[in-house]
Amino acid sequence: MTRHDIPWLSAAETAMAIKTKQVSPVEVVQAYLARIERLDEQLHAYITVLRDAALAAARQAEQTVLRGGDLGPLFGVPVAVKDQFWTKGILTTNGSRVYRDFVPDADATVITRLQQAGTILLGKLNLSELAMGGTQEPPWGIPRNPWDLERTPGESSSGSGVALAAHLCAASIGEDTGGSGRGPAAYCSVVGLRPTFTRVSRYGMTPMCWYLDTAAPMTKTVQDCALILGAIAGHDPRDPFTSRRPVPDYTARFGRDLRGIRVGLIRELYEDAGMHPEVKQAIHNALEVLRQQGAEVRQVSIPLVALAGAIFVGVADTEGAGARDDILRTRAAELDRASRTRLQAAALVPAKVYNRAIKARVLLRQQFLEVLREVDVLVSTTAPAPPPKHTALTAPFVDADDVRARLFFRRAYTGCYALTALPAISLPGGFTTDNLPIGLQLGAGPFAEELLLGVAHAYEQATPWHTRRAPGAEG
Amino acid sequence: MYHSGRSIVQHRMLTVQEEVMALSKEERCRELARLVGIPLMEAEVAEVAERFESLLRELERLTQLDLASIQPVLVFPEEEASS
Numbered sequence: 001m002t003r004h005d006i007p008w009l010s011a012a013e014t015a016m017a018i019k020t021k022q023v024s025p026v027e028v029v030q031a032y033l034a035r036i037e038r039l040d041e042q043l044h045a046y047i048t049v050l051r052d053a054a055l056a057a058a059r060q061a062e063q064t065v066l067r068g069g070d071l072g073p074l075f076g077v078p079v080a081v082k083d084q085f086w087t088k089g090i091l092t093t094n095g096s097r098v099y100r101d102f103v104p105d106a107d108a109t110v111i112t113r114l115q116q117a118g119t120i121l122l123g124k125l126n127l128s129e130l131a132m133g134g135t136q137e138p139p140w141g142i143p144r145n146p147w148d149l150e151r152t153p154g155e156s157s158s159g160s161g162v163a164l165a166a167h168l169c170a171a172s173i174g175e176d177t178g179g180s181g182r183g184p185a186a187y188c189s190v191v192g193l194r195p196t197f198t199r200v201s202r203y204g205m206t207p208m209c210w211y212l213d214t215a216a217p218m219t220k221t222v223q224d225c226a227l228i229l230g231a232i233a234g235h236d237p238r239d240p241f242t243s244r245r246p247v248p249d250y251t252a253r254f255g256r257d258l259r260g261i262r263v264g265l266i267r268e269l270y271e272d273a274g275m276h277p278e279v280k281q282a283i284h285n286a287l288e289v290l291r292q293q294g295a296e297v298r299q300v301s302i303p304l305v306a307l308a309g310a311i312f313v314g315v316a317d318t319e320g321a322g323a324r325d326d327i328l329r330t331r332a333a334e335l336d337r338a339s340r341t342r343l344q345a346a347a348l349v350p351a352k353v354y355n356r357a358i359k360a361r362v363l364l365r366q367q368f369l370e371v372l373r374e375v376d377v378l379v380s381t382t383a384p385a386p387p388p389k390h391t392a393l394t395a396p397f398v399d400a401d402d403v404r405a406r407l408f409f410r411r412a413y414t415g416c417y418a419l420t421a422l423p424a425i426s427l428p429g430g431f432t433t434d435n436l437p438i439g440l441q442l443g444a445g446p447f448a449e450e451l452l453l454g455v456a457h458a459y460e461q462a463t464p465w466h467t468r469r470a471p472g473a474e475g
Numbered sequence: 476m477y478h479s480g481r482s483i484v485q486h487r488m489l490t491v492q493e494e495v496m497a498l499s500k501e502e503r504c505r506e507l508a509r510l511v512g513i514p515l516m517e518a519e520v521a522e523v524a525e526r527f528e529s530l531l532r533e534l535e536r537l538t539q540l541d542l543a544s545i546q547p548v549l550v551f552p553e554e555e556a557s558s
Binding site: 197198210211241243245304307309310311313314317328329332333337340341342344345346347348349353355356357358359360361362363365396397399408421446 | 504507508511512513514515516519522523524525526531533534537540542545546548549
C-alpha cells in the first residue's frame, strides 16, 4: 500500500491497516494532511486544520502500536468534526463571525469519546452559520461539492460532506437538527445518520434548536457509521436527556439478508409532484434491491408528513430565534444577512403559533409509531432533487412564495424524523445522468439503529454507489 | 354596551386588530420587532417582513389540524420506544 492509497480507505480499513502494521498512524495523518493542503484551498471543507496536534497524536499512537497495545476498531483513524462541537483550547466558530474568537475551555462529550476510541482529530469543519443553512457569504469560504464545484454540498454540515467526498478525513461528526447531517450526506454521496434523540450526548454542541439537535455520524461507509455511533453513543451525566439504555454492537446485523424485514415506502414522500424524475426512479430501483435481498416491500401512508415542513419551521426557527436571543439583541450586525433576517422573522412568531407546531409534532410522532407497528423500516429519498447550484441558493428572495419554495418545501423529507425523534440514515442511492448524487433515506423506530444500519449495510453491499469517486476528489 | 351590541373591551380589541391589519406588512414587522426588543436594519425590513409573512402563511396550514386533545411534549418519553 502506498501513501496515495491511504485516504481512499474507509475508517474501518484504515484502522485494520494500522493494526496489522501495513501503515503507521503517522503515515496516515501525513497522507490526509497532504490532500488537505492540495485540495482544500478550493473546496473550503476546513475552518481549522490541526496539523501539529494531529501529527503529535499520530506519533503517540505509533508508540501504542509498537508496544502491542489493545487497539479498537477506530484506532488511529483521522477524523474531523463540524465546527459546532467544543474543543478545549481550540477555536470553535459555529460558522459565524460572532464566534470568531470563541475558544472553549472544555471538550464536547462527542470529542472526548472519539479520543477514547483512539481516533485522531485532524481539524474543524466548515458549516452554515450557526448550523442554520442559507448563509450567503460564509466567513470561511463557500464549501464546494466535489461532485460539481458549482453546486452546494448541502447544509448545514457542509464541510463534513465535502471532506468525506473528497477524502480529506476518514470519518466525521456533523450535527442534524432537521437534516443538517443527512442532507449533505445525500448531496455528497456519503453516509449520514441521525440517531434517536437522546442516544448521543449534546454536551458541548452549540445549540441550534434545543429539542431537535443531535450529533450525526457522517462516514464513507455504513460500517464506519456503525463504529462511530458505537463510540459516541450512551448516557452522559452532563446531558440529562441522554438515554441510559446500553449501547449495542451496531454491526451485529451485518452480513445477514433482509428476509423477514418489512419495508414501507412513504407514499406522501414518493408521490410528491415536485420530485425530480431521476430521483424517483432511483427510489424505485432501491426498493427492487431491497426486495431482492428478501425484504417485504409495501407502501404506507403517513398523512401528516405533507405538513412536516410547516411543523418543522414552526418548531425549529422559533426555538432557534429563542436560542439566539442575545445575539439578535446585541450583535445582529455581525451575522450574515440571510441568518439575521431569518432569525429576526422567526423571533416575531406568536407563542400560540409555536404551541400549535409542538402539538402537531406529537400528532406526527403518533402517526409514525402507528405505521412502525406494520413495518420495520421506512423508505424515501433524502432530498427530492439533486444538489442545486450555489447561485440558486444565494439569490435574493423574490416574494413569499419564493421563500416557501426554497426554505420550507424540502424540509418535510428529513424534518419528519427530527420532529418525531426517530433515527434515520441517508446513504448513496444512485446518480443522475449528470453524475450528481441521489440519497436514499431509511428510517426506523426509537433506538432501532442496529436494524437500520443492518438494512443500510445490506443495500450498500448490493449496490456500487459508495465506490464511485467524485471528480473534485481526484485533483 | 355599545350601540353595536359589543362590550367596550370587545370593541377595543377589534379596533386594535383593525389598526394592526391596516398597517403595511413592513410596518407590522417594525412594530412587532419593537415590542419584542429586536432591532431591525432599515434596509432589511422588507426582507424580514417577507420572511415573516411567509412563515405565518406556512404555519397557517396547521390550523386545519384538530389538536385540541394533544398534550405538547418537548422530549418524548423513552417508554414509547417499547410500546
